[in-house]
Amino acid sequence: MEYTDEQLDQIEKFASIYLKISDMAVILDIPAEVLRWDISQRETEVSQRYYRGKAASKVKxxxxxxxxxxVGSPLAVENAHRNLLDMEDDE
Structure with missing residues (x-):
C-alpha cells in the first residue's frame, strides 16, 4: 500500500506513544492486516517510520x-543492568 507523508508522520507519532497497530489502523482507516504486513516488511518506508518512532521513545x-x-534507585539499577545485558546480547 502507498502511504501519504501525513500518514507516515502519524504512524511514527503513534508508534512513539506505543499505540497498538490495530488502533493505528482504525484511526487511519486502513485494514489492520494490511498495516501489520506493511510494517513487517522492513524495507518499506512505513516500517522504518514505525520502528523509528518506537525507538525514539525507547531512547527517552x-x-x-x-x-x-x-541516583540510586534499586529497581532502575536492576533494569539498567538488564538493558546492558540486552545490549551486549545484540552486539
Missing amino acids: LLQQEMLLAQ
Whole structure:
C-alpha cells in the first residue's frame, strides 16, 4: 500500500506513544492486516517510520532509567543492568 507523508508522520507519532497497530489502523482507516504486513516488511518506508518512532521513545525511557539508576534507585539499577545485558546480547 502507498502511504501519504501525513500518514507516515502519524504512524511514527503513534508508534512513539506505543499505540497498538490495530488502533493505528482504525484511526487511519486502513485494514489492520494490511498495516501489520506493511510494517513487517522492513524495507518499506512505513516500517522504518514505525520502528523509528518506537525507538525514539525507547531512547527517552532508557535515558530516564539511567538517570534514576545513577541516583540510586534499586529497581532502575536492576533494569539498567538488564538493558546492558540486552545490549551486549545484540552486539
